[in-house]
Amino acid sequence: MTEKFAPAPLFRDPIYDGAADPTVIWNHLEQKWWMLYTNRRTTSPGIGVSWVHGTDLGIASSEDGCDWLYRGTVSGLDVQNGRNTFWAPEVIYHEGMYHMYVSYIEGIPSKWEGHYRSILHYTSRDLWQWNYQSTLDLSSAFVIDAAVHRLPNGKWRMWYKDERNGSHTYAADSDDLYNWTTGEPVITDFPHEGANVFKWQGFYWLIVDEWNGQGVYQSDDAIEWRRHNKILSEDGNRRDDQGPALHADVLVVKEKAYIFYFTHPDRNKGYTEESYQAKRSSIQIAELELVNGRLICDRNKKV
Template structure:
């Protein structure tokens, strides 16, 4: 079981909070426990952070670790938030994201058997609750028949009120010069629990830095060995300056190459361009000797409702936990850039 508290006592957490308040600063990680794939929902002035639990369960027997905060920095363990679905024993649960629509909270995530590459694959699911903290109950499968491995669902409501679902899925072909691996896709949502089945490719791997593993044998695809297997994952959409920016994480999350980049389009369904992404992640990347594997992020506004932050995970020094971190996002003339990843004291979010 993944331990969200990482052995920190309530007294230690209170002492850290008091010290930060006195200094008016924070230092990453803002939560020193295991918290991969963080998504933060801001609802009625409070923050709810949802994190991957894999095959584990939280202390209350649920799935997906839940943290709450009033300031993005001081987080409280609130247990788990997804009630285990029937016949899901031993399954992996990854990357929850939550949106609020017409009085209901919808949680999107993937569920599958075993580790990456297992023969049963991964599928997208949705669960609902009337409260942001849950418990959420699984209500629908969002199947993508063309893919055996479909993860990292990201729901997005456009300015006209229509909903879309971005996600990551496997491609094993080399059409149009693309490289085999996990790529990004978008589809319309007919409603909050049904896909239109009209998916379009957002971005696939084209650059050396996004390689996950060379000479990778995949049981999911009849044990075929791919000379290179690439990964683009964790899509997150932001509309800025009349354009759609699809942020994503690329490469192997265990390596120093892992980080956050983006592609951009004039229309929600594309086509998207990643021009400028040839050499590595431009938004958020590793800092040698200090930060490794920053990525799989979400965006959220600070308490002032104006300042945009990236919420992401990064490895601890021993590489035993992916921990919760935050840093400001800046929109520059060269495109979006994170003011980080930071590992020294930073001003508290205002």
């Protein structure tokens, strides 16, 4: 069989061209890979940063992980009337049910700060129809970017960003994916966001978006973390792969680990902050490698 390589960029949203914060999961009913992502409205003429709010969750699907088809947006998520904001979905599959934990903001703010942010829990059998379960009660009313993984003791742990507490990563635990403890601090070195946790090559790994690359942490038990290194901070040479890798998701398939991230490839090309070119974003994929105990990522390698 002829070897096939993923294109670069891997995916661009055909409506607003603002795909960001991807998460990738296998759809058991469709027998396809699904990517859910923040559908930023880059072509909106709104004031301030209103273009990053009022966002739906976009959907793309693929049979082989290389060629992706835009499928629309996730509907039926609103828990309040009006136009609201959904960011950074985290989706896991457990015992025949998909669980989604998504960041939520009321309305369409025109500035970043000053409005409550929460994490909502939904469930689904097919990834299309979602049922609201709860708004999580965590360490503050300014929490976003959930990541969920199972601990060695069988409990579930959620890592998330608490903007009220230094924009650090906090963690909450659950026995059943529905009821969560109040979060406690985990990574407090510096402000960051977009935590993602995966198990690979005998270790647990945690990556965080430092806005100038992905910080990497390593653990034996997914509880105590040690700083490892930083990856994806330098420009790549593939199309649309310039700038640091932002808010990433890692998918482990057949012992290989693939990182999905987004870029703002035109940000450093002299365009104004309000321009479409500065706002647009692309999804990329790269393969992680463990070389002499060190996790590395060559974003220029074909995948």
